[in-house]
Amino acid sequence: MKLYSNILGEGAPLLILHGFLGMSDNWKTLGKEFADAGFQVHLIDQRNHGRSPHSEDFSYLLMAKDIKEYCDAHKLENCILLGHSMGGKTAMLAASLFPHIIEKLIVADIAPKYYAPHHQQILEGLQAVDRASLSSRGEAEDLLSQYVKEAGVRLFLLKNLYWKSKGKLALRFNLDSLVQNVENVGEALPEDAFFSKPTLFLRGGNSNYITSEDIPLIKSHFPEAEVETIPNVGHWLHAENKDAFFTAVMRFL
Incomplete structure (x- = not known):
């Protein structure tokens, strides 16, 4: 599937994946900041979202493969993959399946566990x-x-x-x-999914999406993971405190 993207800047490729019912435009302001910091930023619309193609089929496996296809089409390697919420689930699975093209992983306010439908x-x-x-x-x-x-x-x-x-x-x-396909959105990461490269999980201090009890599960899939909390923000941590989010990501990178 040929995904739509908006590409900003030059440098190491940084791919950003939005959450459920979102689109690449949600990340335009932060995308420009990352581009100004020396990255080639790829703001991607995932399938069935934004300007990307529509499909009856919708699963994390398909969306992870979409990212691999996107990287192949754009000849990208040594990628940094950043995903929020549903995009974080896609990013986790893509990193575990295709570690040869992903150098670093950043997951915003989502854990590898199952979430009951709540939309x-x-x-x-x-x-x-x-x-x-x-x-x-x-x-x-x-x-x-x-x-x-x-x-x-x-x-x-x-x-x-x-x-x-x-x-x-x-x-x-x-x-x-x-x-x-809303049931698929809350799916847990497969038990055997594993990514051993540098990983950052960012959670909102006021959000209950990642709890302290989730940290052992995160470490079992991502042994190099750091978990950092941005205080006084909820699930939309990148929108609620853009500067703190940017600073945390840049420190990790």
């Missing part, structure tokens, strides 16, 4: 938006606010809206496939 309300709201005939972003926000109370989450989700044709708004991601 139902959001997906219901997005389906309501998808079904409605909307002529403005304001109408979409009003409708989504009946399902999603947090303004920041609504803003993040509605970044996926675009003008499909004159007067017709649509969502970029493949909502049908994501709804059908």
Whole structure:
């Protein structure tokens, strides 16, 4: 699958993978900072997200193979792979399957464990938006606010809206496939997945996605892993405190 990407800067390749219902644009500001710091940054839309192709098939194995194909197509080696949430799961699996092309791994606020589905309300709201005939972003926000109370989450989700044709708004991601495959999003990393190169796990101090109890599991898959906490931020740690996130990543690199 030919993934869409936005490539910034020159230097060692740094591939950034967004989370569930996100897209590469979410990382544009940080991407520019990493590019200015001397990296060639690849902001990638994963399958069924952003401007990348849609597919009925959706699993971490497929998404990890998509990354390998992307690296082959762009002749990339010695890559640094950074993923947030769902993108972190993809990055973990890709690093374990293709360690010969991945030099370092950075995982933002997700552990290798199983997570129960917890996006139902959001997906219901997005389906309501998808079904409605909307002529403005304001109408979409009003409708989504009946399902999603947090303004920041609504803003993040509605970044996926675009003008499909004159007067017709649509969502970029493949909502049908994501709804059908939502069980796959919480899947644990396979027990035999292993990556022995330098790895950084960053967790939000106010987030419960990575707990202290998860650290032995992280170390069993990633023996060289460091786990660092960014204080006073939740699951969207890179958006909530961009500077602290950037500093932590640069210190590791």
